[in-house]
Amino acid sequence: MIWLTWRQFRGSATMMAAVLVVLAAALALTGPNLASDYAAGIAGCTPDNTCLDFFDRFFGEYDIPFLALTLVVLILPALVGLFWGAPLITRELEAGTHLLVWNQSITRGRWLAVKLGLTGLAAMAAAGVCGLAVTWWSDPLDKSAVPEMAQMAPVVFGARGIAPMGYAAFAFVLGVTVGMLVRRTLPAMALTLAVFAAIQLAMPLLVRPHLMPPVPGTFELGRENMDGLGAPGGGSLQIFLRTSAVPGHAGAWVLSSKLVDPSGRTISSGDGSSGPSSTIVRAVPVSTTSGPCSLQGLPAEGCTAEINRLGYRQQATYQPLERFWPFQWIETGIYALLTLGLAWFSFWWLRRRLS
Amino acid sequence: MTSVLEAQALGRKYGKRWALRECTIDIPVGHVVGLVGPNGAGKTTLLKLACGQLEPSAGGVTVLGGRPGDTPAQLAKVGFVAQDTPVYAGLTIAEHLRLGARLNPRWDEAMARERIAQLGLAPAQRAGKLSGGQRAQLALTLGLAKRPELLILDEPVASLDPLARREFLQGLTEAAVAHKLSVLLSSHLVSDLERICDYVIVLADSRVQMAGKVDQIMAGHHRLTGPRRDPDRLPADQHVISASHTERQSTYVVRTDTPIHDPAWTVTQLSLEDLVLAYMDKRTADNRRAALEVQR
Numbered sequence: 015m016i017w018l019t020w021r022q023f024r025g026s027a028t029m030m031a032a033v034l035v036v037l038a039a040a041l042a043l044t045g046p047n048l049a050s051d052y053a054a055g056i057a058g059c060t061p062d063n064t065c066l067d068f069f070d071r072f073f074g075e076y077d078i079p080f081l082a083l084t085l086v087v088l089i090l091p092a093l094v095g096l097f098w099g100a101p102l103i104t105r106e107l108e109a110g111t112h113l114l115v116w117n118q119s120i121t122r123g124r125w126l127a128v129k130l131g132l133t134g135l136a137a138m139a140a141a142g143v144c145g146l147a148v149t150w151w152s153d154p155l156d157k158s159a160v161p162e163m164a165q166m167a168p169v170v171f172g173a174r175g176i177a178p179m180g181y182a183a184f185a186f187v188l189g190v191t192v193g194m195l196v197r198r199t200l201p202a203m204a205l206t207l208a209v210f211a212a213i214q215l216a217m218p219l220l221v222r223p224h225l226m227p228p229v230p231g232t233f234e235l236g237r238e239n240m241d242g243l244g245a246p247g248g249g250s251l252q253i254f255l256r257t258s259a260v261p262g263h264a265g266a267w268v269l270s271s272k273l274v275d276p277s278g279r280t281i282s283s284g285d286g287s288s289g290p291s292s293t294i295v296r297a298v299p300v301s302t303t304s305g306p307c308s309l310q311g312l313p314a315e316g317c318t319a320e321i322n323r324l325g326y327r328q329q330a331t332y333q334p335l336e337r338f339w340p341f342q343w344i345e346t347g348i349y350a351l352l353t354l355g356l357a358w359f360s361f362w363w364l365r366r367r368l369s
Numbered sequence: 370m371t372s373v374l375e376a377q378a379l380g381r382k383y384g385k386r387w388a389l390r391e392c393t394i395d396i397p398v399g400h401v402v403g404l405v406g407p408n409g410a411g412k413t414t415l416l417k418l419a420c421g422q423l424e425p426s427a428g429g430v431t432v433l434g435g436r437p438g439d440t441p442a443q444l445a446k447v448g449f450v451a452q453d454t455p456v457y458a459g460l461t462i463a464e465h466l467r468l469g470a471r472l473n474p475r476w477d478e479a480m481a482r483e484r485i486a487q488l489g490l491a492p493a494q495r496a497g498k499l500s501g502g503q504r505a506q507l508a509l510t511l512g513l514a515k516r517p518e519l520l521i522l523d524e525p526v527a528s529l530d531p532l533a534r535r536e537f538l539q540g541l542t543e544a545a546v547a548h549k550l551s552v553l554l555s556s557h558l559v560s561d562l563e564r565i566c567d568y569v570i571v572l573a574d575s576r577v578q579m580a581g582k583v584d585q586i587m588a589g590h591h592r593l594t595g596p597r598r599d600p601d602r603l604p605a606d607q608h609v610i611s612a613s614h615t616e617r618q619s620t621y622v623v624r625t626d627t628p629i630h631d632p633a634w635t636v637t638q639l640s641l642e643d644l645v646l647a648y649m650d651k652r653t654a655d656n657r658r659a660a661l662e663v664q665r
C-alpha cells in the first residue's frame with residue numbers, strides 16, 4: 015500500500031520538492047548577506063541612537079521579497095489542500111478505481127490510513143521546511159519590520175514558525191474530507207478553498223486574540239505610538255495615534271489603541287480628517303496659537319511633552335512579542351486537533367457511507 | 370462449507386427506492402453463476418453487497434461463510450472486477466501487477482505474467498492507452514492472480530465487441546476450470562451467459578425471479594403449444610410463467626417437475642434465453658396487471 019501511495023503521489027511530491035529546493039537555495043544564498051547587512055546597520059546606528067531610521071530604511075529596501083515570501087508560506091497549505099487533499103479520493107471515485115483498490119486484500123480503513131498518513135506527513139514536511147526556512151531568512155527583517163508587519167501581526171504570524179505545518183495538515187485533511195462528501199474533484203477543490211480561506215480569516219480575527227488574555231496598558235505619547243501632530247486651524251490640536259504599536263513593547267500585536275483624556279475618558283472625535291495609514295486622528299483641546307504647540311513650535315518635542323503633561327494617554331491592549339512561541343504552539347495544537355477530528359470523521363464516513 | 374453466497378431477505382435501498390429487496394438465495398460452491406436481468410434490476414447492487422462495497426439495508430448476506438469485505442482475509446477470498454473494468458490510467462501494466470502483488474498475500478505472480486504475455490500486452494504500456502478489451506483483460510488478470518475462491522464480475526463484457534467478448538469469456542472459463550474457482554458474473558445479455566454459466570439467477574424489478582442450475586431449469590420448463598385453453602384448466606403442478614393466445618391457439622411457458630403427457634400439447638424445449646425473457650416478461654406483466662387493478 016505504501017508503494018501504491020508513493021506511486022500515485024510521486025509526481026506531485028517531486029514537483030513540490032523541486033520548488034522547495036529552489037526556494038531553499040535562493041534563501042540560503044541571500045540569507046547570510048541580509049543578516050550581515052543587518053548586523054552592520056545595527057552596529058552603525060546604536061551609538062547615535064538612530065536605529066529606528068535604520069529599521070525603516072532596511073525594511074523598506076527588502077519589503078517586496080519579505081511580503082512575497084510571507085505570501086508563499088501562507089498560500090502553500092491552501093495549495094496542499096486543493097491539489098493533494100481534495101483529489102486524493104475524488105480522483106479514485108471519478109475513475110472508478112476505488113472499486114479496484116478496495117477489492118484487493120486490504121481493508122479500506124488501512125488504505126485510507128496509509129494515504130492520509132503518508133501524504134499528510136509530506137504536506138506537513140513541505141510546509142514545515144518552507145515555513146522554517148522563511149522564518150530563518152526573515153529574522154533580520156522581522157526585527158526591523160514596521161509594527162503592522164511584525165512577527166505577531168496577523169498576516170506574518172501565520173507564515174512563521176511551526177504554524178504552517180498545522181495549517182498544511184489541516185488543509186490536507188479538509189480537502190480529503192470535502193472530497194469524500196462532494197465526490198467530484200473540481201467542486202471539492204472550490205469548496206476546500208472557500209472553507210479553508212474562511213477558517214484562516216476567522217482564526218486571527220476571532221480566535222487568536224483570545225488565546226491568552228490580552229495585556230492592558232496606558233502609555234505616554236511619543237514617537238513610537240504617535241505618527242505626528244497636526245493643527246488644521248480652529249484651535250484644536252490633532253494627534254495621529256498609531257493603532258498598531260505601543261511604546262516599550264516592540265513587535266507587540268496591538269489589539270486596541272485609543273486616546274484618553276486626563277480624566278480617563280476616551281476621545282473619539284477627530285475633526286473628520288484622516289492621518290497616515292494605521293493611525294487614528296484624535297482632536298484634543300490644546301492651543302495651537304500659543305504655547306509649546308503653536309504652529310511655530312510644531313513638530314517640536316515640546317508639544318509632545320506638553321500633551322503628556324496635560325495627561326493625555328494612549329490606552330491599549332496588546333499581545334506582547336514574548337508570546338510568539340506560546341501562540342505558535344497553541345495555534346498549531348488547535349489545528350492538530352481539528353485535523354485529528356476531520357481524519358476521524360473521514361474514516362467513519364468511509365466505513366459507513368462511502369460506497 | 371458448501372455455499373458460495375447465502376442471502377437471507379437481503380435488501381438495499383438508496384434513499385426511498387429499493388434497489389434490491391427480499392433477496393433469498395443460496396448458491397453452492399463451484400459454479401459459474403450468471404446473474405441476468407434488465408438494466409436497473411439490481412444486479413450491480415447485489416454484486417456490490419456480495420463483495421462488501423455496499424452495506425445491506427435489510428437482511429444479511431454471507432460470502433464463503435464470512436461477512437463480505439470485513440477483514441483482509443475475507444477480501445483475499447473474493448475477487449471483484451467492477452463495471453467498466455476500471456484500472457489506473459497512469460500506471461503501466463507491470464505496475465498494476467506490482468500493485469496486485471503488494472496488496473494480496475496469495476498473489477500468483479507467475480500466472481499474472483503468463484496471462485499478460487499470452488494476451489500479447491507489453492508490460493511497460495500505460496493502462497490508459499489500452500483498448501476496452503485489453504483493459505478488461507488486465508482487470509480480469511488482477512482478479513484472477515489474486516487467487517480468490519470466488520470471482521465476481523459486474524458486466525465485464527458490456528463494452529466489448531463480439532470478438533473481445535468471446536475471448537474474455539473464454540479466458541474466464543478456462544481460469545475458472547483451472548483454479549476450481551466459483552464465478553459470479555452479471556450481464557443484461559443472456560447470450561453472454563448461455564455459453565459459460567451452469568447456474569443462473571434472474572433478477573428483475575429489484576427481486577430475484579428465478580435461481581437454479583441451468584440443466585435443472587431447462588429440464589423443468591417447457592413451452593406448450595396447442596388449441597386455445599384457459600390457464601385455469603392447466604394441471605395444478607404446472608406453473609405458468611408466460612402465456613400468449615391467438616384466436617385458436619395458446620402458447621404457455623410452464624414450470625413443472627412432472628412429465629407432460631397431455632396429447633393436445635406440442636411440447637418444445639426452450640432455450641435459456643427464451644426462458645429468462647419469459648421470467649423477465651412475467652414480472653413486467655404482473656406489474657402491469659397490478660397497476661391496472663389499482664386504476665380500477
